[in-house]
Amino acid sequence: MTSDSNIEPVVVVGGGPVGILNALGLARRGIPVTVLERNEDVARAPRAVVYHWATLEGLERLGVFTDAVAAGFLKQDYCFLNWRTGERVRYGLSLIEGDVKHPYNLHLAQDRLVDVALEIIERESLPVDVRWGRAVIGLQQYDDRVTVTAVDAGGAPERHEASWVIGADGAGSAVRSLAGLSFEGFTWPERFVATDVHYPFEEEGYDQTTFVVDETFGAIIVKINNDRGSGLWRYTYSDPLAENREIAAQRLGRFFDTVLPRESDRELVAYNPYKMHQRCATTFRMNRVLLAGDAAHATNPSGGLGLTSGLFDTYLLVDSLAAVVHSRQNDWVLDRYAHERRRVFKELVSPTASANKRLIFGSTETPEGGEAWARVRRLGRDPEAARARLMFTQQLETPAIVG
Numbered sequence: 494m495t496s497d498s499n500i501e502p503v504v505v506v507g508g509g510p511v512g513i514l515n516a517l518g519l520a521r522r523g524i525p526v527t528v529l530e531r532n533e534d535v536a537r538a539p540r541a542v543v544y545h546w547a548t549l550e551g552l553e554r555l556g557v558f559t560d561a562v563a564a565g566f567l568k569q570d571y572c573f574l575n576w577r578t579g580e581r582v583r584y585g586l587s588l589i590e591g592d593v594k595h596p597y598n599l600h601l602a603q604d605r606l607v608d609v610a611l612e613i614i615e616r617e618s619l620p621v622d623v624r625w626g627r628a629v630i631g632l633q634q635y636d637d638r639v640t641v642t643a644v645d646a647g648g649a650p651e652r653h654e655a656s657w658v659i660g661a662d663g664a665g666s667a668v669r670s671l672a673g674l675s676f677e678g679f680t681w682p683e684r685f686v687a688t689d690v691h692y693p694f695e696e697e698g699y700d701q702t703t704f705v706v707d708e709t710f711g712a713i714i715v716k717i718n719n720d721r722g723s724g725l726w727r728y729t730y731s732d733p734l735a736e737n738r739e740i741a742a743q744r745l746g747r748f749f750d751t752v753l754p755r756e757s758d759r760e761l762v763a764y765n766p767y768k769m770h771q772r773c774a775t776t777f778r779m780n781r782v783l784l785a786g787d788a789a790h791a792t793n794p795s796g797g798l799g800l801t802s803g804l805f806d807t808y809l810l811v812d813s814l815a816a817v818v819h820s821r822q823n824d825w826v827l828d829r830y831a832h833e834r835r836r837v838f839k840e841l842v843s844p845t846a847s848a849n850k851r852l853i854f855g856s857t858e859t860p861e862g863g864e865a866w867a868r869v870r871r872l873g874r875d876p877e878a879a880r881a882r883l884m885f886t887q888q889l890e891t892p893a894i895v896g
């Protein structure tokens with residue numbers, strides 16, 4: 494689709510999944526978009542893999558679902574493993590079959606989702622200009638436009654005029670700082686180490702999504718793909734001392750010797766330590782600047798609610814901003830976007846992700862841990878309790894404000 498030459502471009506800062514999907518969605522509505530991305534290529538460090546069932550209709554509306562499914566795979570199972578006792582609790586998305594359109598989760602590494610979206614943009618000649626290697630360093634707001642300044646790797650500046658700017662530049666967002674907004678909340682003292690590893694997990698009795706519950710050996714284990722028969726898996730654990738990649742690497746081998754003892758069947762492909770936050774921008778809108786994804790809110794990834802929230806931001810923002818750009822709506826819809834997405838993060842996403850983290854990486858021997866494990870056990874024997882838990886992600890979506 495081509496754009497109307499009278500429409501001023503929207504500038505999206507950040508070429509991660511939220512930035513690229515916003516660009517694709519706006520371009521599909523005839524709005525030209527310039528994406529400014531600091532890196533020279535799609536970021537490949539291991540991060541999100543799981544897209545909850547409730548996010549899939551939105552990917553379908555963006556025209557990305559079919560290609561994303563072809564690049565990844567769909568699955569239904571969940572398993573909690575109590576590391577100390579060996580007890581396993583299983584339930585699955587088959588419980589909501591017949592109630593929802595997509596009763597399964599999609600597994601696909603987030604860099605591959607970005608690749609898929611970029612391929613669609615190119616194949617369909619959508620009006621998106623992705624400018625790699627451009628770090629945004631300046632932002633000037635006027636009544637009717639915004640000027641964005643970026644520099645390339647050599648430090649050469651370039652200026653872009655935009656009708657609106659979407660800051661999708663991640664948790665360390667320059668756009669958020671340049672708009673004068675703070676990032677309220679806290680940073681957890683420990684790091685998460687995310688690894689991509691080949692290992693015969695299924696032979697060892699693991700399900701495709703397994704939460705290992707333990708204060709020392711807690712982990713989130715998720716199958717990424719079926720490569721080489723046993724598949725590539727994302728194994729994420731908590732390490733209070735993994736301050737950087739070097740220290741994480743030194744400690745990783747010893748940890749894996751305990752948890753993945755078949756050394757000759759184990760091949761580490763990638764790893765990265767991450768700081769974890771529960772933080773939220775003071776507002777998601779400052780005049781003509783809108784925040785989305787991790788630039789707006791950051792959570793620890795237990796339960797996979799980070800990009801999930803960024804996707805739900807995207808679905809609402811694309812509809813709302815397109816309606817404003819095409820003069821079908823007053824900009825109050827953008828205030829509503831900012832208010833509702835912030836409320837959902839603070840009231841639902843962040844407390845749930847924190848509770849997930851405390852459960853998975855905590856002890857089941859404390860009174861609170863024992864109660865949390867009792868609630869997990871209930872999921873295995875009470876289909877209504879499991880169903881309620883599975884339906885929770887739907888509450889994180891804000892229904893479209895405009896028609």
Ligand SMILES: Cc1cc2nc3c(=O)[nH]c(=O)nc-3n(C[C@H](O)[C@H](O)[C@H](O)COP(=O)(O)OP(=O)(O)OC[C@H]3O[C@@H](n4cnc5c(N)ncnc54)[C@H](O)[C@@H]3O)c2cc1C
Pocket residue numbers: 506507508509510511512529530531532536539540541542543544603627628629630661662663664665666667668685686687729767785786787788794796797798799800801802803
């Ligand atoms: C280990 C781990 C596992 C996770 N698993 C899941 C999961 O399974 N499910 C889930 O929903 N979420 C998960 N998450 C969270 C998910 O990875 C993030 O929510 C997601 O990356 C947010 O996407 P984004 O596009 O908003 O930001 P990012 O992915 O951080 O992208 C921001 C982009 O902006 C660019 N940028 C930054 N500054 C500038 C600048 N000044 N100028 C131009 N460009 C700039 C960056 O280079 C980057 O490409 C996980 C996170 C981690 C750490």
